[in-house]
Amino acid sequence: MEDIQVDKKLIDGKAIGTIIREEIKERVQKLQSKGCTPGLAVIIVGDDPASHTYVKNKQKSSVEVGMKSELIQLAATVSEQEILDCIAQLNDDDSIHGILVQLPLPKHIDENRVILAIDPAKDVDGFHPVNVGKMMIGQSTYLSCTPYGIIKLLERTNTQIKGKHAVIIGRSNIVGKPMGQLLLQRDATVTYCHSRTKDLAHHTKQADILIVAIGMAKFIKKEHIKEGAVVIDVGMNRDENGKLCGDVDFADVKEKSSMITPVPGGVGPMTITMLLKNTLLSAEQVCDTDKHEDK
Numbered sequence: 625m626e627d628i629q630v631d632k633k634l635i636d637g638k639a640i641g642t643i644i645r646e647e648i649k650e651r652v653q654k655l656q657s658k659g660c661t662p663g664l665a666v667i668i669v670g671d672d673p674a675s676h677t678y679v680k681n682k683q684k685s686s687v688e689v690g691m692k693s694e695l696i697q698l699a700a701t702v703s704e705q706e707i708l709d710c711i712a713q714l715n716d717d718d719s720i721h722g723i724l725v726q727l728p729l730p731k732h733i734d735e736n737r738v739i740l741a742i743d744p745a746k747d748v749d750g751f752h753p754v755n756v757g758k759m760m761i762g763q764s765t766y767l768s769c770t771p772y773g774i775i776k777l778l779e780r781t782n783t784q785i786k787g788k789h790a791v792i793i794g795r796s797n798i799v800g801k802p803m804g805q806l807l808l809q810r811d812a813t814v815t816y817c818h819s820r821t822k823d824l825a826h827h828t829k830q831a832d833i834l835i836v837a838i839g840m841a842k843f844i845k846k847e848h849i850k851e852g853a854v855v856i857d858v859g860m861n862r863d864e865n866g867k868l869c870g871d872v873d874f875a876d877v878k879e880k881s882s883m884i885t886p887v888p889g890g891v892g893p894m895t896i897t898m899l900l901k902n903t904l905l906s907a908e909q910v911c912d913t914d915k916h917e918d919k
């Protein structure tokens with residue numbers, strides 16, 4: 625018999641993402657049998673190679689689960705009004721259930737105005753203030769894909785959240801801030817840390833669940849964590865050899881943690897998985913008469 629080595633400490637976002645994508649695919653097939661194909665439109669501005677890679681991945685993944693994918697590529701010199709016009713057209717297009725604008729945008733474009741132009745019902749990134757507001761007060765809505773994916777990683781690994789102390793390093797609108805809210809709603813005690821936090825290790829050492837989104841390669845060492853902590857690494861950096869790595873020094877921290885996400889293959893694949901999930905939910909709202917609880 626084949627001996628399959630399973631690393632029990634590793635939170636395998638790629639594997640968990642694949643299982644969830646299979647579930648999404650089945651639900652897409654159900655919609656298709658009723659004559660409705662979920663459609664995702666992605667707007668990309670400029671030619672940042674990393675952004676183009678993520679967008680290609682989003683397109684490929686959406687087609688793999690049976691969705692229609694539409695790509696709108698705009699030059700880096702495009703005016704803000706042209707982007708807004710493009711969004712207005714997609715808002716009115718009944719074959720499109722999800723719209724996202726790949727970030728970051730060029731400096732001359734106001735990201736907030738662009739996000740505000742997306743119909744909240746099609747905002748599958750969960751970045752529109754209406755959806756952020758709903759999330760804050762615990763109403764059913766599209767959740768920002770990275771924190772939503774992290775919640776799914778914790779759930780699917782049976783990590784208890786209730787009563788645990790979760791420490792988040794990072795306070796961005798798309799990861800840190802919503803992450804804390806989602807954990808709070810699941811009865812965690814939440815501490816936010818950031819670049820100005822004094823004695824960071826004092827806080828991180830108290831974490832049962834440590835979420836790291838600080839943007840500094842291999843910054844978190846074993847001295848920063850409590851024995852047995854669950855460590856979630858949102859970072860994506862290049863190390864001194866140009867190799868992709870997280871904000872956590874994986875080799876240093878792994879032994880002391882009870883579970884840890886790798887980079888690559890941890891949080892990243894879940895971000896795209898939850899984008900597919902949000903697009904599915906949007907299409908179900910429009911096409912399906914069945915009620916779906918799990919938003």
Ligand SMILES: Nc1nc2c(c(=O)[nH]1)N[C@@H](CN(C=O)c1ccc(C(=O)N[C@@H](CCC(=O)O)C(=O)O)cc1)CN2
Nearest residue numbers: 678724725726727728749769888889890891892893895
């Ligand atoms: N409109 C949005 N823009 C951006 C988002 C977002 O959610 N919506 N998030 C990031 C980029 N991003 C998706 O857009 C993203 C980044 C990385 C990954 C990922 O799977 N990473 C892999 C490694 C990839 C590699 O080899 O380079 C991993 O961690 O395993 C997915 C999505 C900013 N912009």
Ligand SMILES: [Mg+2]
Nearest residue numbers: 730731733735
């Ligand atoms: Mg800008």
